[in-house]
Amino acid sequence: MATEYDAIIIGGGHNGLVCAAYLAKAGRKVLVLERRPVLGGAAVSEEVYPGFTYTVCSYVVSLLRPYIIRDLELVKHGLQLTPLECSYTPEADGPGLCRWPDPHRTREEISRLSRKDAEIYPEFGKAMGRLARFAKEIIDKPAPDPASWRPSDLMQLLGLGRRFRDLGDDLGAIQFKLSTMSAVDFLDEWFESDTLKSPMSVSGIIGTMLGVRSPGTAYVLLHHYMGEIDGASRAWAFAKGGNGEVSMSIARSAMSFGAEIRTEAPVHKVLVKNGRATGVVLDNGDEIRAKTVISSCDPRMTFLRFVGEEHLPDAFATGIKRFKFRGSSGKVNLALDRFPEFKDRPGIGPHVMGDIAICPSIDYLERAYDDAKYGDFSKRPYMNIVFPSLLDPGMAPEGKHVASIFVQYAPYHIKEGPENWPSRREAFGDAVIDTLSEYCPTLKDSILHRQVLTPWDLEQEFGLAEGNIFHGELSLEQLLFQRPTSGWARYSTPVRNLWLCGSGAHPGGGVMGAPGAMAAKMMLQQGAV
């Protein structure tokens, strides 16, 4: 066909769809090409086992930008978010810890561990909430560029500097520490209870090959206080229908603005002529032309596979090749015959209608990390669990349940080599089930089906390089003006008319939609599409 599109977006993950929706809303002719038969990338829901819907990879929503929900009218297109009630951290023997939206209840729970910690907990939340507002500045704007001489960039840096000074000395010092310390060291300055610090620290290592005692893991604590669901900060939410419904609501919005979406349309290469992207060629040989090509895939796939090193400047190619992925997570989804009650807080109650974290102590998390450092999955892993069926009964038949278990660590680079992950898959799944069974004795007997996704599977099936869920580690040197590589952190690439709009761009991964939205805005602003 001779149709030329204004923009082709490679990848129908949530960022690609957000980008498509914004461009279509601005009147552009947009085509989204998705390799898989379903949309969503890693924000996808599938009926893997009959009657049971798994939110296959990502499973909670927190940082989905409110402006995106409003601009794209996602609620009109089916988005329904339910806040998660609480965070439950069971202990192997003991009532564990539950943190509730109700501050009194939370205070009670923490008091059992330490009265001092219970007292300072609200103050901690206040400080974090204040700093989260500072951090949102950074997430909702393009990355600041310290090397740039452009007046607008200098203004942005000055503005950031001024906002930092506005924090005052006390909060400024806390912000500084948050940006440089390890999660545990940072929390040690506030709290004494290991059982409390453990689940708090763990957000710092999600999707990384770092431990909770590794410098640079504290800043992620802020994410927990930046969630904006229903205006309440620090809340996670579950999307009815699973995260696939988040993607589908965005897709519907995009289509309502006129975007065209094709699934089972894997892209083979980006067509580059004289340093300019002119379109794509699919695996089946079809060529599709466009004025602009936008990739929502990770930087490695985008630049080293779709484009090819020969079209890239040396320094850029080096930077992309150095961009670290090192996936460290796995996922286990279960179809369950009945609810696997927790030994120490039996029953289906509000305590299990939030997220459940298996991380009884900091040493436990460190030992899990140690296993991964030397090329093996954690024998006793960290797990973050949600039971989607408790929040959306439609995900499973009546009386039955699904469990969504995020697991760390499962290093892509196991010592046998990543391609041997399939032979280790079941052992990995067993380690997960065995560990969880210590807390839920009836678990094993209730399993009807189990889906185990290793980093290898995440790479093969979902196109995530090395199984890294964030399209590249969120470590200090791979953030902001260095994401994906320094000098190219504003969504444009050295190839003219080729743009990046996925999690490999600022501000990074998670179901945020921010890279997709900001890339679209940048392109529209610059008249690039």
Added chain:
Amino acid sequence: MLKPTPFHERTTALAQSWKFKDWAGKVAISAYDAHSEREYFGVRHAAGLMDASPLYKYDLYGPDAAKLLSRVATRDITRKFGVGRVTYCTWCDERGHVLDDGTISHLAPEHFRLTSSEPWLRWLLRHGRRLDVRVEDSTDRLGCLALQGPNSRHILEQCVDFDMDRMRFFRVRKTRLDGLDVWVSRTGYTGDLGFEVWVDRADALAVWDALMANGQRFGITPMGLDALDVLRIEAGFMLQGVDYFSSKSCIIEARKSTPHELGLGQAVDLTDRAFPFVGQEAIEAELKRGHKWALVGLDVSWPELEALYEEYSLPPHLAPIACRDAVPVYQEDGRTQVGQATSHTWSPLLKQQLSLASVHPRYAKPGTQLKIEHTVEYERRVVTATVVERPFFDPERKRTTPGRA
């Protein structure tokens, strides 16, 4: 989830109104009846009995207990603060901003008790780290009943082992009430003759019953927080979280207050100290430059209020209880804002409309005429408010000791 106080069984059984409230995570009674007026008059004319157990209480023991308290609070209690004395004070952060206010009691040699509206265990432990002091959180261990009003002394006389006529203002002593060990202090939050009884949780109900039984013929009335709010405003007492905010809960600097801004300069001991208190340097600097705010009492012009409502053909609408909606306070021109009034009440006793306000110090002189915002039929209007001395109500009986020791 709210927790019960030691008196829960008694108070909730009597609260026909089902008006409960969250006070520091405990169940507190707002009013026992549909309206709190009877409870209010119960205090001013007879004696009101209120469960004040949600107050935070800390017992400090050891040779350095007085030092620790004098270090963190603005008063120096290492000198001239013998056993049996009670003092009201504030404590501040290092920048001189008030964290909370409360009382310190000297119960026995090397034994002190601190009361507060917010929890301070971690903070006390931190400051006491290298001192010879043991801090115990007695908040849940102790019940506290406030018995306030002209007949309060008579009631206690019936059941304590002590000549209550000799109990002086701001004193505390250990005694037995109906055979049970209690501490009785002549303190309170109503600006009237009154006492507080501190009892171990296990004996709480018995103490309540004893007071109620002995108080019947003196008109004892269980009293809730709604009545208390009216009483404390009449007494000119500020309330943390309403008239000022603890520095630790403030997100912005502008919200913080110093002791002098709250009119608590007399609770600050600056001279002849062996060591400075936390925040002293900042407060001394503030004294040199002058403070930004002053806490004042306002007498809102009743005639003007009547006339205002008359414009709308309405009778004046009196809030049934004290009101905590902050409203702007202006200069006489009614336009230039000079502060904000944060607590308001109609005083049934004085027949005046009263407010507590924070204004710029040059408007704080008693007699100054200001304007306060008042909304009628959705329209924002202003009426005259005159700065007056606090307390608004200050009966002699509050302080006098009939049989001086």
Added chain:
Amino acid sequence: MGSVVIIGGGHDGLVAGARLASEGHRVTVVEARQQPGGSAAGEEFHPGYRHVGIFHDASTFSDEVARGLGLSLGRRALPDGLIATKDRSCTVGEGLDGVDPASWSAYRARIAEVREYARSVLSKAPPRTDAEAPLIPLAKTAWGFRRLGHQIMMELLRIGPMAVDDWLGEFFDDSVLRAGLALEGLHGTWMGPRSPTSTATLLLLESLRGLDVVGGPAAVVRALVERLESAGGTLRCGERVSRITVESGRVSGVQLESGETIAADRVIAACDPRHALLDLVDPLQLPPMLERDISDVRARGLAAKVHLALSGPVQLASKPGIHERILVAGEVDDLERAFDAVKYRQFAARLPLDIRVPTVSDPDLAPPGHHVLSILVHAVPHDLEGGWGDSARDRLGSAVLSTLDAVAPGTSDRVVGMEVLSPADLGERFGLPQGHLWHGELAIDQLFAARPFLGTAQYHTSIGGLQLGSAGCHPGGGFTGLAGWLAAGAS
């Protein structure tokens, strides 16, 4: 000119004292031990055998300080480092063996790019960063950074937060080489080679490092004492300060254990800052934020020191001959596993050893033909589970010997005497809480303007006249003398 008391006669205290005395102040340096120098003092650890200090060399001792004090110090190049395992070794330094020269040049070139700028920053007091801080010094620092040029600046921002193993991996495939290079940069940190930001601390060390001083730290100490006393300063050894007296928010002097008081309007704590503030200042006079901030400083000692008196030279299986500087760190995984153990309050059976043989350049330290081995051991936790009693110390000694025997068989047979200083021993001997020889971890949140913590990097505390001037301050990084120099110069 007022009177100054300096608490601690370690090298920083001596530098501060010498500087102030030469400027005409009345200076008294009070040292608790019988001899000055602190951990830089050389001692006879076994009859007939001496070492030259806890730190191996004085290669980080600042030229600027030496010049400023008019010290005449003999200089010499650091001996080449021999990174050894059982089977193989490589040499790095002036000479190169077993290392690809091109990779080595690229590595050294990267260090050279930042060294000049880093040294200029490290030898000055950091700019203030508080809300009332003047903007010019901050702007100057930022400007100096930008003047490095876009490429170098971006490169520094990229590599600073990296794990040192990742960064070294960009130059060298050899895991043994990487471990050996990483080891020296880990001293004073609570990190392993795979910890993020460990590149920054390696760069810190490499930037501070210059030529060694002949005679090592002990020689520097001797020169400093002479300078102090010839300028009219007083050094009092064997006396311990028990109190820093504070009145109305200002220092008024110190009190000694003997009861004697020395009046002063300026006190410089050249001892560990936590000891100074938390032990020596009356808690009722210590500002709460200062107490909180200094208590939050992390200083988890990971270093132990072992001195061996040997009847003959160390014979490395992988490289015969006499070597002065030997690094035994195994492969990167071994080094990382050693650090893992620390997290659980243990130490590994194979320990990372940073070895110097001072008798190679100074044979008089031992009887003829005999040798002294000075071993700085990393990854030994101060908070060992079960505590540092005699049996734990023995276990540590055995672990060190067996690690050594594995690369140099028969070494333990030649041991005539051995001194093992656990982190607890180091702490007790040198007045270091948690046995931290650097008075505070080298970590990016505790360096430069944040050393020991934000607001106090200019050597002043919120107590008038009370200054901090030790390795716990900027620039950190071991034996430099800069903290004492800059504290003395801070008005």
